[in-house]
Amino acid sequence: MRKIVIAIDGYSSCGKSTTAKAVAAELGYAYIDTGAMYRAVTLYLLEHGISFEDLPRVEQALHEMHIAFKRNRKTGRNELCLDGVIREDEIRQMRISNLVSEVSGIPAVRHAMVRQQQRMGRKRGVVMDGRDIGTTVFPDAEVKIFMTADVLTRALRRQEELALKEEHVPVEDIVENLRKRDHLDSTRTESPLRRAADAVLLDTTHMMIDEQVDFVLERVSASLFSLAAAGWQGNEQK
Numbered sequence: 387m388r389k390i391v392i393a394i395d396g397y398s399s400c401g402k403s404t405t406a407k408a409v410a411a412e413l414g415y416a417y418i419d420t421g422a423m424y425r426a427v428t429l430y431l432l433e434h435g436i437s438f439e440d441l442p443r444v445e446q447a448l449h450e451m452h453i454a455f456k457r458n459r460k461t462g463r464n465e466l467c468l469d470g471v472i473r474e475d476e477i478r479q480m481r482i483s484n485l486v487s488e489v490s491g492i493p494a495v496r497h498a499m500v501r502q503q504q505r506m507g508r509k510r511g512v513v514m515d516g517r518d519i520g521t522t523v524f525p526d527a528e529v530k531i532f533m534t535a536d537v538l539t540r541a542l543r544r545q546e547e548l549a550l551k552e553e554h555v556p557v558e559d560i561v562e563n564l565r566k567r568d569h570l571d572s573t574r575t576e577s578p579l580r581r582a583a584d585a586v587l588l589d590t591t592h593m594m595i596d597e598q599v600d601f602v603l604e605r606v607s608a609s610l611f612s613l614a615a616a617g618w619q620g621n622e623q624k
């Protein structure tokens with residue numbers, strides 16, 4: 387069966403990664419969390435004491451660091467690996483969430499990450515979540531979803547996720563962080579967060595995960611069907 391690219395973009399904490407992971411598992415596709423890559427760059431710069439404003443040093447750091455995903459055999463999940471070490475927990479901490487939009491707005495960082503993401507998806511058969519997948523990384527993605535949800539709903543979801551990792555953060559702080567990131571992500575000059583003209587809008591405020599997953603899978607079936615139909619028509623014309 388033909389493999390396609392599924393781009394899931396949208397605001398932070400709308401359920402993009404949970405949905406994307408489940409869709410990838412259902413289809414036997416690879417799941418790539420592009421936000422984790424920007425988080426890893428942020429962690430690297432912090433740990434090496436590199437100022438985000440020191441652009442030549444940031445560019446050098448992009449050549450030095452090695453970002454990859456490793457499959458955890460026990461959980462079946464792809465985990466972010468920075469310089470050979472799994473750093474999933476650290477990259478999700480609030481200290482990183484508070485700085486990541488600054489780092490992801492640096493053009494050299496975006497260029498390096500976009501190039502790597504395009505390489506990761508060149509054979510297709512991937513579900514990629516992020517902010518600019520349908521607009522910049524894979525403008526030719528066969529399925530494009532743009533997810534949104536009410537900011538308080540998103541903050542409560544993120545609070546629950548953090549609490550599971552023993553990080554207890556007041557909901558107001560999370561709302562503030564989400565608002566700040568939404569603003570920075572949508573107003574940066576380099577590939578800002580915006581809905582691609584051909585992306586389908588999915589508001590998850592009142593949706594359960596299963597419904598979100600079914601919504602995306604329906605779009606995938608429709609896309610595969612129309613690709614197959616186009617193939618049949620192409621064959622008939624030959």
Ligand code: DC
Nearest residue numbers: 398420421424486490516517518567
């Ligand atoms: O999805 P996330 O919250 O883990 O993403 C972390 C940050 O990375 C987010 O504030 C915006 C940025 N990001 C981006 O600019 N482009 C992407 N494709 C993915 C994430």
